[in-house]
Amino acid sequence: MKAVLFEKFQQAPKVVTLDDPTPAPHGVVLKVEATGVCRSDWHAWMGHDGDIDLPHVPGHELAGVVAAIGKDVTRWKVGDRVTVPFICGCGSCSECHAGQQQVCLNQEQPGFTHWGSFAEYVGLHQADLNLVALPETMDFATAASLGCRFATAFRAVVDQGRVSAGQWVAVHGCGGVGLSAVMIAAAVGANVIAVDLDEAKLALARQLGAVAAVNGAEADVVGAIRDITRGGAHVSLDALGHPVTMTNSILGLRPRGKHIQVGLMLGDHAAPAVPMPKIVGQEIELLGSHGMQAHRYGAMLDMVASGKLDPSRLVGERISLEQAPEALMAMDRFQSVGATVITRF
Template identity: 60%
Template sequence: MRAMVFERYGEPGEVRDVPDPVPSGGGVVVRVEATGLCRSDWHGWMGHDPDIRLPHVPGHELAGVVEAVGSGVANWRTGDRVTVPFVCACGSCAECAAGQHQVCSRQTQPGFTHWGSFAEYVALEHADVNLVAVPEELSYDTAAGLGCRFATAFRAVVAQGRVAPGEWVAVHGCGGVGLSAVMIAVAAGARVVAVDTAPAALELARAFGAAHCVDPGRADAAEAVRELTRGGAHLSLDALGSPITAAASVGGLRRRGRHVQVGLLPAARGAAALPMERVIGWELEILGSHGMAAHAYPPMMELVRSGALRPDLLVSSTIPLDGAPAALAAMGTAPGPGITIIRPGADGRN
């Protein structure tokens, strides 16, 4: 098969022929019809993830067709249209037994713990636990964005953030995760303040229903959020992942507000200096959010199916596999608004 491979961190990869994957007893091989280009892939390419071993094939947001099935798989057949959370759970550890597959202690992650979906085919483990059916009316491009950014935002806003109608929600960083969070919070009846330095990202946030937009290059983000919401956000998300955005997210909360950290904070960048005296004095909640289990997809999928949520509107561009090396490298300096989808199929099918 053809895949994008990199052999050194931070140096351009190349698309070349590599051996086809084979399914494990409980796993499947999926023919990748669409895969998202995510900032997490860029972090892995830069060497920020200890699970990656070189040479490596990135990619963790995917949708496609089951091509081969392991002997122990009960619920899936070749030809099934599927997607998968970026956290593939084992299904048998204590966390999985409690239904918390997104923090499985033996999790695997395509594109991190093993070769990923910037390829024509990808192997996935524990298929009966992790695969999610993609309905015929949902395009592969749309489904690919669900496994990381949209599902992550959905759980961060709805489950971890406990959003309620009429609340103020601040979203710091309006890339794929942030714009997903804006859309989901608005659909839940919340009022949203979107924070980003890119005019195009703020324009999309406004189109998706944000009540206010803030450019932190022009104004103090935390102060602006407090002023616009008359006291601070009830819920705030750092969807980018930097010490500056994390601190601004906490600083923009009202008393007893809730901060959800979604964006990764690599150790190489240093820890975020959160205003812990305010966390204590105002009884703020600091929460993490890490993807979403496959069994938790049905409510989100129903909202997508009904048209209440439109993840298809987040797809801003599509590129062939040959364009993946340059696009991945550009994520560090010019990630662009929305979601870029890679189509590995040589015929550009979708």
Template identity: 60%
Template sequence: MRAVVFERYGEQAAVREVPDPRPADHGVVVRVEATGLCRSDWHGWQGHDPDIALPHVPGHELAGVVEAVGARVSRWQPGDRVTVPFVCACGTCPACAAGDHQICERQTQPGFTHWGSFAQYVALDHADVNLVAVPDDMSSATAASLGCRFATAFRAVVQQGRVAAGEWVAVHGCGGVGLSAVMIAAASGARVVAVDVSPGALDLARKFGAVECVDASKPTDTLTDTAAAVRDLTGGGAHLSLDALGSPVTCAASVNGLRRRGRHVQVGLLPSPDGTTPVPMARAIALELELLGSHGMAAHTYPPMLELVRAGVLRPDLLVTSTIPLDAAPAALAAMGTAPGAGVTVIEPWN
């Protein structure tokens, strides 16, 4: 098969021929019809994920058709259209027994713990636990956007963030996951403040339901002034705030922009040289803030989200702003380090 492969961290990947994958006895091989280009893939390419072994094929946000099944798989067969969370759970550890598949103790992640979906085929583990059927009327490009960014945003806003109608929600970083969060929060009846450095990203945020926008490129002291702008616009601070980008500045601005007893949800990865990120804990203590993490979404919790998509309340298809062939993926991956986010780019490996 053809796949995007990188041999060294941070050096240009290339498309080349590699062996086709084979399914584990509990897994499947999926013919990849569409796969999202996500900032997490860029982090992996930069060497920020210790699970990656070189050479490596990135990609974790996918939809396609089951090509082959392992001997122990009972729920799926070749020809089924499927997507999958980026966290593939084992289904048997204590966390999985509690229903918390997104923090499985023995999880695997395509594109991180093993070769991923920037390829014509990808192997996925524990298929009976992790695969999600794609509705007949949903395109593969839309389905691919669900597996990481949209599902992650849904859990962060609805399940972890406990959004309520009428609340103020601040979203820091309006790439794929941030725009998904804007759409989901607005559809939940919240008033959304979108924060980004890109005018284009803010325009999309307005399109998807943001009632206020903050251009974080303008303040001279982004850490202070962005949070102050959010507090001013919301009459005292957001009830719920998400760092959807993942940087010390956006994390701190999200926390500093909260009102009393507000809720911060960290979604964006926070790589740093020493593994730590400064967080304004004095404010968290004084205002009794909640600081929460959110890590994907379990396959068994997809149905309520899919029902909202089916009903047209949520429109993940509108987030897909670019579709590219596999040959364009290496350059697009490298550009994620400097190019501002503007919706979701989907790779079509067979195009």
């Protein structure tokens, strides 16, 4: 198979030919039809994730067709159209037994703990637990965004933030996760404020349901949010993962508000200072949000089917596998409007 491979961290990846994967007894092999290029993949390439063994094939936002199944798989057959959460549960630990596969104690992640989906084929584990069937009407490029950005945003807004109609929700960072969060929060009736440095992304956020937009390059973000909301947001998400956006998110909350940390902070940003006087004095809640378990996809897909959510609007540039190395290396310098998706292999 053709695949994107890097042999050293921060060294340019190459498109090479590798052996096709074979399914584990509990797993499947997917023919990859689409896979997103995500900032988490950039973190992996930079060496910020300690679980990665070299050489490595990145990629964790994927959708495709089952090409082979392991002998113990019962729920899937060759030809099924599927996607998968970027966190795959083991099915045996206490968190999996509680239905919380997104924090599985033995979790595996394609593109991190094993080779990922920047390839023609990818092996996935514990298929009966982790795979999600795709609606026939959903194209693969749209489906590829579900496993990471869109599902992550859904859990952050709905399950962790428990956002309700009429609340003020601030979203800091309008990349793939942030724009997804804007759409989802607006769909459940919240008043959404989008924050970014890029006017094009802010314009798209307004089209997706944001009632206000703040350009962090031109305005006092915290002051602007306080003015718009008359006292602060009820819920605020750092969808980028940076000490500045995290701090602005916390400081822009009203008393007893919720901060949801969605964006990863790794490398030099792994242990940021937090505004503790605000957190203690105003009883601010700090919550992490890390993907979403497969069994929760039904609620999200029902909202897609009903027309309340339209993740296809978040698909940006469609590129080839040969273009993926440059797109990956550029992730920290530039993110296009909408998700960049590899659709040609």
